[in-house]
Every structure is written in structure tokens, then in C-alpha cells.
Amino acid sequence: MPLKNSLFLLLAAIIWGIAFVAQSVGMKYVGGFTFSAVRSLIGAAVLLPLIFILGRKEASADSSSSRPTSRKDLIIGGISCGICLCLATNFQQFGIKYTTVGKAGFITACYIVIVPVIGIFLGKKCSKFIWAAVVMALVGLYLLCITDGFSMGKGDLLVLVCAFLFSLHILVIDHFSPKADGVKLSCIQFFTCGILSGIPALLFEHPELSSILKAWQPILYAGIMSCGVAYTLQVIGQKNMNPTVASLILSLESCISVLAGWIILGQQLSIKEFLGCIIMFAAIILAQLPQKNTP
Numbered sequence: 001m002p003l004k005n006s007l008f009l010l011l012a013a014i015i016w017g018i019a020f021v022a023q024s025v026g027m028k029y030v031g032g033f034t035f036s037a038v039r040s041l042i043g044a045a046v047l048l049p050l051i052f053i054l055g056r057k058e059a060s061a062d063s064s065s066s067r068p069t070s071r072k073d074l075i076i077g078g079i080s081c082g083i084c085l086c087l088a089t090n091f092q093q094f095g096i097k098y099t100t101v102g103k104a105g106f107i108t109a110c111y112i113v114i115v116p117v118i119g120i121f122l123g124k125k126c127s128k129f130i131w132a133a134v135v136m137a138l139v140g141l142y143l144l145c146i147t148d149g150f151s152m153g154k155g156d157l158l159v160l161v162c163a164f165l166f167s168l169h170i171l172v173i174d175h176f177s178p179k180a181d182g183v184k185l186s187c188i189q190f191f192t193c194g195i196l197s198g199i200p201a202l203l204f205e206h207p208e209l210s211s212i213l214k215a216w217q218p219i220l221y222a223g224i225m226s227c228g229v230a231y232t233l234q235v236i237g238q239k240n241m242n243p244t245v246a247s248l249i250l251s252l253e254s255c256i257s258v259l260a261g262w263i264i265l266g267q268q269l270s271i272k273e274f275l276g277c278i279i280m281f282a283a284i285i286l287a288q289l290p291q292k293n294t295p
Helices: 003-026 032-061 068-098 101-108 111-121 128-145 154-176 182-205 209-214 216-237 243-250 252-264 271-288
Strands: none
Touching (some): 003 216, 032 068, 032 216, 068 154, 101 154, 128 252
């Protein structure tokens, strides 16, 4: 398993963890659909120059490498990823309104269990090391995120749906990333997510340019870094990688969001939360250990 892929996914998790701060600030000025639509379209626009530059390099190197099936996989994969991303991010955005951040973080990160469970039905196998890492990660996330009694309210259910949708997003990327260019796939998914989020934004939130401009800092971070950079790192990093291990690395987003709140917003971490972070990192290391392939 290439170390470079793991580092790409870790960097994506760091960017997303910090993006929680941007999302919370941005929601003070614009609605959830509006925030999702603008950040996604910015993310897609940021990738266009990169696609143009990489396209010219590929054309000068070898123009015979393009295949008709690649274009089909690229379009279908990008739209499929965009639909999953649109549904997942908006369910999360509105779910956070009705639940605590700690509960939302824990429930969202349940995709680390959902991914391998769904993967079983798709014929994907996981070693005992990975299942042990999943259990450790859940324990760490519980210690890190749950600070009060656990109950399932309206917001919790919305975020639980979000966790299932993020699981599907990871598996869809796992299916299409080896078949299509990662940057182009990421760009198409953002355009799809932005357009789909923009429809309810125009119908129900009636966004104003003045409100969007007031939130320019969090929107630009969420658009350029969280969308344009991090999701592209996810697509590239997941190529030829076990989706369960990928989901474990990406779940570090929860740890980093707490650390970002501590560093940027001055929120203190308890001993229990620090212990949760340590267990989470231990789970990631366990999942990365070399394993013997069993037929």
C-alpha cells in the first residue's frame, strides 16, 4: 500500500477537520444549500486551470493514450460521485443544526464501520487487523466526540443518513478512480454537487450576493481547500487502496476538527478527548501495518 496515498488522504482529513470551523462561521451568513452550492462551484472552478495544464502535458507526451471508455467512466463516475457528495454534505449541514457537534462528529465517522460492512456485500474482504482498527477507531471517536448522554433525535438521524451517504461516496470513488483521471473526476463531481445544491438554494433560501460576500473567507477556504484540494486528494489517494483503510484515515477528520477548535477557537480538550485522539491514531497505524495476503 503506497505511503504516498496514505499521506494524501491524511492531508485531506486535516483540511476537512479545519473546514468545520469555516462551515460553522459561514452558516452565520448564508443557508446550508447556498453554502454547499457556492463552495462546490468554487472547488470545480479552481480545478479547471489544473486540468488544462495537465491536459496539455499529456497531449504533448502521448496523444494516443485516450480511450473512449475512459470518457464514459469519467462522466458517469463524476456525476455519481457528485450526487453522493451533494446528498451527504447537505444532510450533514442541516443535521448539525439539530444536534451537538460532538454527536454529529461521532455519527458521521460511523462510515468507518459502514464501509467494510457494505464492502462485504460487494465481495471485498478485510483482515482481522483492519476490523480491530475499526473497533479501536470507534472507541476513540466515542471518547473524543460524545460528551453527554447518547440519544437519537432529528439531527442525529439526519447525520446518520449522511454517514451512509459518505460510505457510498467512498465506495463509488473506489470503483471509478482507477478507471478515470482523478482531477477531472473531482471537477465533475463538484459541478454536479454545486448545481444540485443550487436548485434548492434558489427555491428555498433566495441567496443574496451581499450575504455571500460577507462569508467570503469561510466560503473560499471551503471551496478552494476543502473542495478543490482535499476531495481531489481523496480521489487520487484512494486509487488502488483498500476503501476500509481509506475511510479509517479520512475519519481522522474528527480528531483534527477538535484540535482545530482548540487551536483556532480556544476550545479546551479534556483528558478523555486526548485519549480518544491517541486511540484513533493507534487505529490508523494498526490498519497501515503490512499484512500477509490470505487467499
